[in-house]
Amino acid sequence: MAFTADLHLHSRYAYACSKHLTLANMVAWAKLKGIDLLSSADFTHPAWLAELEENLRPAGDGDYEFDGMRFVLGTELSCVYKQEGRSRRVHLLVFAPDFDTVRGIREMLTGLNSKLNGDGRPTVVASARDLTARLLDIDPACMVIPAHIWTPWYGMLGSKSGFDALDECFGDMAPQIHAVETGLSSDPEMNWRVPALAGKTIVSFSDAHSLPNMGRELTVFQGDAGYRDLAAGLKGNRVEQTIEFFPEEGKYHLSGHRKCGISQTPDETGQTGTRCPKCGRPLTLGVLHRVRELSGDERPFDGGERRPYARLAPLIELLAHTLGRGRATKSVSLAYHRICRELGGEVRVLTQAGFDDLERVGGEALAIAVTKVRAGQVQIVPGFDGQYGTVRPAD
Ligand SMILES: [Zn+2]
Numbered sequence: 001m002a003f004t005a006d007l008h009l010h011s012r013y014a015y016a017c018s019k020h021l022t023l024a025n026m027v028a029w030a031k032l033k034g035i036d037l038l039s040s041a042d043f044t045h046p047a048w049l050a051e052l053e054e055n056l057r058p059a060g061d062g063d064y065e066f067d068g069m070r071f072v073l074g075t076e077l078s079c080v081y082k083q084e085g086r087s088r089r090v091h092l093l094v095f096a097p098d099f100d101t102v103r104g105i106r107e108m109l110t111g112l113n114s115k116l117n118g119d120g121r122p123t124v125v126a127s128a129r130d131l132t133a134r135l136l137d138i139d140p141a142c143m144v145i146p147a148h149i150w151t152p153w154y155g156m157l158g159s160k161s162g163f164d165a166l167d168e169c170f171g172d173m174a175p176q177i178h179a180v181e182t183g184l185s186s187d188p189e190m191n192w193r194v195p196a197l198a199g200k201t202i203v204s205f206s207d208a209h210s211l212p213n214m215g216r217e218l219t220v221f222q223g224d225a226g227y228r229d230l231a232a233g234l235k236g237n238r239v240e241q242t243i244e245f246f247p248e249e250g251k252y253h254l255s256g257h258r259k260c261g262i263s264q265t266p267d268e269t270g271q272t273g274t275r276c277p278k279c280g281r282p283l284t285l286g287v288l289h290r291v292r293e294l295s296g297d298e299r300p301f302d303g304g305e306r307r308p309y310a311r312l313a314p315l316i317e318l319l320a321h322t323l324g325r326g327r328a329t330k331s332v333s334l335a336y337h338r339i340c341r342e343l344g345g346e347v348r349v350l351t352q353a354g355f356d357d358l359e360r361v362g363g364e365a366l367a368i369a370v371t372k373v374r375a376g377q378v379q380i381v382p383g384f385d386g387q388y389g390t391v392r393p394a395d
């Protein structure tokens with residue numbers, strides 16, 4: 001048994017997120033994609049929490065269900081604080097086993113003066129270490145996963161975080177952190193090089209701010225879709241595989257300065273320094289740069305800890321490419337829905353569907369495109385300084 005999970009999601013109550021992110025729409029898209037377990041997202045927001053309590057049906061031991069889809073209660077919190085004279089911003093994914101615990105968490109956050117009725121991803125003035133201790137105090141079954149750990153501003157190991165290791169961020173709570181979310185701009189291969197992450201389970205989720213982006217990264221766990229096997233999976237690295245973006249497609253892969261159109265590899269930055277060669281402003285140092293900085297000479301992970309992963313390009317992008325239309329056009333959307341429905345979901349289409357099925361349902365050009373992406377035959381323009389990269393099948 002295995003289940004495919006997307007556990008970094010947002011509702012329409014989180015800033016910069018689509019107003020279409022309702023429970024019903026999220027479930028419909030999860031089914032279209034082929035996802036088995038979703039995070040409720042944003043459980044500290046009063047209006048969203050009321051919707052969750054009204055609609056999610058308890059399905060035993062930390063599990064909830066709505067319209068045939070399994071849920072766990074989860075949210076993202078943004079810790080903003082000072083440590084050793086430096087300001088720190090770290091995003092955490094937090095999971096709770098039931099609504100009572102969620103209420104306890106809301107009380108604790110209110111006590112810390114967090115504003116819970118604005119952003120669905122509230123700011124908390126507490127260190128990542130203290131917040132983790134408080135959460136586990138409320139219920140030891142709570143789980144904390146540092147989110148998109150490499151992004152420059154809000155990632156635990158990002159270039160602006162001031163942390164070079166999990167221990168520096170979590171202190172005595174570090175052993176309670178079993179997993180890290182890699183984010184779009186890095187893949188497991190990059191994370192395996194970093195000694196500071198040895199022994200931690202590597203997970204990937206979408207951080208979708210709109211429905212089509214759900215499931216753009218996913219983790220497949222062993223067991224049954226629910227809280228218990230999720231906890232066991234995070235603790236014991238019971239990950240079957242992660243499904244990843246090409247890391248170059250993420251918006252902080254390389255270093256650079258977007259306004260000046262400057263992007264640099266770590267080697268180029270090593271030669272010219274960390275300021276923009278055009279305007280002299282500091283470059284936004286990307287994920288590849290940070291991974292290089294924190295990598296040991298030797299690969300620290302042994303084979304047992306590594307899990308397989310697939311690198312995919314979103315089906316909507318492949319269709320836009322093969323049909324020669326924009327991603328948001330009606331023809332791309334119609335083709336997307338039809339192909340997903342006929343071939344058992346986007347994840348299956350991208351990872352498993354045979355050439356003949358792809359050709360029959362999506363046409364020869366799509367079948368070739370999917371096959372090329374699976375084989376890594378792609379043309380890449382890497383992302384930098386907040387600008388997404390592009391990945392397309394090689395000509
Ligand atoms: Zn975040």
Ligand SMILES: [Zn+2]
Nearest residue numbers: 257260276279
């Ligand atoms: Zn510049």
